[in-house]
Amino acid sequence: MELSEDSPVTSNKRVPNKILLLATFAASIGGTFQYGYNVSVISAPTEYVESFINQTWTERYQIDISPNVLTLMWSTIVSVFTLGGLIGASVGGTLAIKLGRKGSLLVNNLLAIAAALLMGLSHPTGTFELLIVGRLLIGLNSGIGLCVQPLYLVEIAPTSVRGLMGMGTSFFLTVGIFIGQVMGLKELLGKEEYWPVLLSTTCIPALIQLLMLPWFPESPRFLLIDRGDYEGCKKALRQLHGAADCDREMEDMVKEKNNQDQESFKAKTPWEVIADRSVRWQLLTIVLLNSAQQLNGINAIYFYAGYVFTQAGIPSERIPYAAVGTGACECITALTCGLLIEHLGRKVLITGGYTLMSVCCILFTLTMTFQNVSPVFPYLSMVCVFAFILSFGLGPGGVTNILTMELFTQNARPAAYMIAGSINWISFFFISMVFPFIVIGLNQYCFLVFMSICTLVALYIFFVIPETKNKTFLEIQNEFKRGKEKKKGQTTDGSGMTLLATSM
Missing domain, CATH: 1.20.1250.20 (MFS general substrate transporter like domains)
Structure with missing residues (x-):
């Protein structure tokens, strides 16, 4: 069948x-x-x-x-x-x-x-x-x-x-x-x-x-670029995309394979990707984004959620149902991100997500600080919890994985995922070990630390990462190359005169 x-x-x-x-x-x-x-x-x-x-x-x-x-x-x-x-x-x-x-x-x-x-x-x-x-x-x-x-x-x-x-x-x-x-x-x-x-x-x-x-079927790109199986690739494309899209996608894959053949194509190891200066900015980007995905405060929000729900007057036996509500909220935002990502683009969503998370960190710190001043503040804290989760789901929660996929071509992508995955798990372990001490030491002010992380990542994305929507993997790679060449193409002497570099 x-x-x-x-x-x-x-x-x-x-x-x-x-x-x-x-x-x-x-x-x-x-x-x-x-x-x-x-x-x-x-x-x-x-x-x-x-x-x-x-x-x-x-x-x-x-x-x-x-x-x-x-x-x-x-x-x-x-x-x-x-x-x-x-x-x-x-x-x-x-x-x-x-x-x-x-x-x-x-x-x-x-x-x-x-x-x-x-x-x-x-x-x-x-x-x-x-x-x-x-x-x-x-x-x-x-x-x-x-x-x-x-x-x-x-x-x-x-x-x-x-x-x-x-x-x-x-x-x-x-x-x-x-x-x-x-x-x-x-x-x-x-x-x-x-x-x-x-x-x-x-x-x-x-x-x-x-x-x-x-x-x-197996991945068409894997069949063509890694295994050289043109017929298998074409059959997989017809099954997955239909006849009309098959030729265009095949053409893009052949271009990528030919480009990598010129570079003596071979799947790279993580160490080769780390040593490859041509993907230095892509590598730095996935390291920062995957670290930030664990260190941006989402775990802290879930940690405080039970306390916030208690302060808001939710009976203890009902708190597990409120926690289920946070899970449902994250599902909805992930689905919404999927519907928006091809319209707004990756850069807008992830930059906007981290920016909103920074604002939520400030507001959550304030509402937690004045928790006992008025009965309104516990409910404002609940709003901050859900707003933070919404912001995370609309941006960093979904787009980080997509950018990790898109910033590398076929020969470097598996190794990039090994690096990104390792960074993600190490950060997960680190925050699970260190976070209790951060909470003990800073209490609600720990969210100011997370605010700093979210703000810095948002700025990095805005100034460094190009938009990848509707671009082939080769086009994305060339975007980074052009950005690198622009930086190398100009140097400044001691008097502030801008000179064209004579050699690259």
């Missing part, structure tokens, strides 16, 4: 056909959805897992576990996910080259199934160590998925809807967070007796992807 799209489409089509949308779903359900789901699903059973660890420890050693050791065990279960993610990000690009984008995603599901099995068996076997191993494996799965899925989506998308297709990465991530929050409610799997089932549900997205993704 082969899926096909027979209806013709125009070359300037702004809406993906149904085959592209189904391929996006098939790739994302076992990719960034898994990451989002496993970030949020671990929160609901916290007290039940701690009780299980204490009970198991007592049965083994005939003594209650000390509070410090219990905290260490629980924090290890939670944080080992980031270690697995870092390892996954560091090998994801290599897998994408060796196995292909589609092949890597399919093989990656074995890790999720193994993780679900281990976490589900931890309670029946009385072995809490299986939770640690399971979380490590699902972190490894998430790290690989965060690296390979965006590669697949950007390489199967026509240039005219590349931004919209790329938004599938962040949209499914936020949907995963939302579904994880919903599944943890007491009305579903949030009861004590169901927590092993809740943690083992991570196998469901993996099984869905294993059933769906084989019906869709």
